[in-house]
Amino acid sequence: MLGIRLSELAGKEMINISDGVRLGAVGDSDLIIDPETGEIESIVLPRRTNFLSFWLEPKELIVPWKTVKKIGSEVIIVELDQSYSHFKSFS
Secondary structure, eight states, rough: TTTOOOOHHHTTTEEEEETOOEEEGGGGGGEEEEETTEEEEEEEEEOOOOHHOOOOOOOOSEEGGGGGGEOOOEEEEOOOTTTTTTOOOOO
Protein backbone atom coordinates (compact mmCIF):
# COMPACT_ATOMS: atom_id res chain seq x y z
CA MET A 1 0.00 0.00 0.00
CA LEU A 2 2.72 2.41 -0.93
CA GLY A 3 1.92 5.78 -2.40
CA ILE A 4 -1.74 6.00 -1.39
CA ARG A 5 -3.35 9.43 -1.16
CA LEU A 6 -5.87 10.58 1.42
CA SER A 7 -8.24 11.47 -1.41
CA GLU A 8 -8.19 7.79 -2.46
CA LEU A 9 -9.36 6.77 1.04
CA ALA A 10 -12.03 9.46 1.44
CA GLY A 11 -15.61 8.20 1.36
CA LYS A 12 -14.72 4.53 1.76
CA GLU A 13 -16.42 2.54 4.51
CA MET A 14 -14.18 0.67 6.92
CA ILE A 15 -15.27 -2.89 7.73
CA ASN A 16 -13.76 -5.23 10.34
CA ILE A 17 -13.30 -8.64 8.73
CA SER A 18 -13.21 -10.38 12.14
CA ASP A 19 -16.84 -9.62 13.00
CA GLY A 20 -18.29 -7.85 9.94
CA VAL A 21 -18.91 -4.61 11.84
CA ARG A 22 -19.05 -1.35 9.89
CA LEU A 23 -16.62 0.96 11.69
CA GLY A 24 -17.29 4.21 9.84
CA ALA A 25 -16.40 6.29 6.82
CA VAL A 26 -12.85 7.46 6.25
CA GLY A 27 -14.07 10.81 4.91
CA ASP A 28 -14.99 11.83 8.45
CA SER A 29 -11.69 10.73 9.93
CA ASP A 30 -8.25 11.97 10.93
CA LEU A 31 -4.90 10.36 10.29
CA ILE A 32 -2.03 9.93 12.72
CA ILE A 33 1.19 10.37 10.76
CA ASP A 34 4.70 9.49 11.90
CA PRO A 35 6.47 12.86 11.68
CA GLU A 36 9.85 11.28 10.90
CA THR A 37 8.81 8.90 8.11
CA GLY A 38 5.59 10.51 6.87
CA GLU A 39 3.86 7.12 7.05
CA ILE A 40 0.32 6.61 8.31
CA GLU A 41 0.29 5.10 11.80
CA SER A 42 -3.45 5.05 12.46
CA ILE A 43 -6.81 6.19 11.18
CA VAL A 44 -9.04 7.91 13.75
CA LEU A 45 -12.73 7.44 13.01
CA PRO A 46 -15.34 9.50 14.83
CA ARG A 47 -17.85 7.32 16.61
CA ARG A 48 -21.50 7.81 15.88
CA THR A 49 -23.16 8.15 19.23
CA ASN A 50 -26.60 8.44 20.68
CA PHE A 51 -27.50 10.62 23.64
CA LEU A 52 -26.73 8.03 26.34
CA SER A 53 -23.45 6.77 24.93
CA PHE A 54 -22.19 10.34 24.36
CA TRP A 55 -21.27 10.70 28.04
CA LEU A 56 -20.29 7.10 28.77
CA GLU A 57 -18.05 6.00 25.92
CA PRO A 58 -14.98 7.31 24.10
CA LYS A 59 -15.76 9.21 20.92
CA GLU A 60 -13.11 7.93 18.52
CA LEU A 61 -12.05 4.60 17.11
CA ILE A 62 -8.29 4.37 16.54
CA VAL A 63 -7.51 1.83 13.82
CA PRO A 64 -3.81 0.98 13.45
CA TRP A 65 -2.72 1.18 9.81
CA LYS A 66 -1.05 -2.24 10.15
CA THR A 67 -4.54 -3.78 10.52
CA VAL A 68 -5.60 -2.62 7.01
CA LYS A 69 -5.76 -5.76 4.87
CA LYS A 70 -7.34 -4.56 1.62
CA ILE A 71 -8.44 -1.28 0.07
CA GLY A 72 -11.19 -1.73 -2.48
CA SER A 73 -13.17 0.69 -4.63
CA GLU A 74 -15.84 1.19 -1.95
CA VAL A 75 -14.54 -0.33 1.30
CA ILE A 76 -11.42 -0.75 3.40
CA ILE A 77 -11.10 -4.13 5.10
CA VAL A 78 -9.31 -4.19 8.46
CA GLU A 79 -8.67 -7.00 10.89
CA LEU A 80 -9.24 -6.08 14.53
CA ASP A 81 -9.53 -9.14 16.76
CA GLN A 82 -11.53 -9.53 19.97
CA SER A 83 -8.57 -8.51 22.13
CA TYR A 84 -8.41 -5.04 20.59
CA SER A 85 -10.18 -2.38 22.63
CA HIS A 86 -12.34 -0.98 19.84
CA PHE A 87 -12.95 2.52 21.10
CA LYS A 88 -10.34 4.67 22.77
CA SER A 89 -10.17 8.24 23.84
CA PHE A 90 -8.03 10.37 21.58
CA SER A 91 -6.58 13.66 22.65
